[in-house]
Amino acid sequence: MEAYQTWSVKSRPDKRVKTVCERVGCPQWRSGWESVIDESTPLGRDQAAFIRGSRRTFKEQHTAAGLTVFRFEPYQRCFADHQTMPEKYLVRGGDYRATVGELRVHTRAADWVEHVQQHMGRLLDERAKG
Known part of the structure; x- marks a missing residue:
């Protein structure tokens, strides 16, 4: 020996190189996150449509101000492109x-x-x- x-x-x-949320310790992956979208604008409608088609798990709520809040559960890929060496x-x-x-x-x-x-x-x- x-x-x-x-x-x-x-x-x-x-x-x-591109990598997954878990590998870089992404706080959104670990804890979940919220996206607040104003669907009264064209950009907001596009963002909401993208989120709804993203296959991520979320709960959707609407605020009194007319905003849409998407609450994402933890342990799923966020929307950021993470990189690592x-x-x-x-x-x-x-x-x-x-x-x-x-x-x-x-x-x-x-x-x-x-x-x-x-x-x-x-x-x-x-x-x-x-």
Whole structure:
């Protein structure tokens, strides 16, 4: 077993990709949100039609001032286009001064963390054996 491994996370600051609300911690996704629309204007009528056709879950109410309030439930995609920088989760054999062995690339953070935990568990087992 290789005792020395280098664990790193890399991203390119010049490359952004579209991502989902949950990944960026969108507060609208987490808590829901309201959109207040004035349907007496052409823009407001277009916005309301877009919302009604959006397949999102909401409750519709009308105010005394004649505005339409759309209350959206949490845990659904909001209307923003979120972006993030894609990350690579790397594991290299050897320490930071010399790379030996293979390079492993995880695409999900959860897989990388699990790999770290498994490796640390093996090291602790070896140490306990003496």
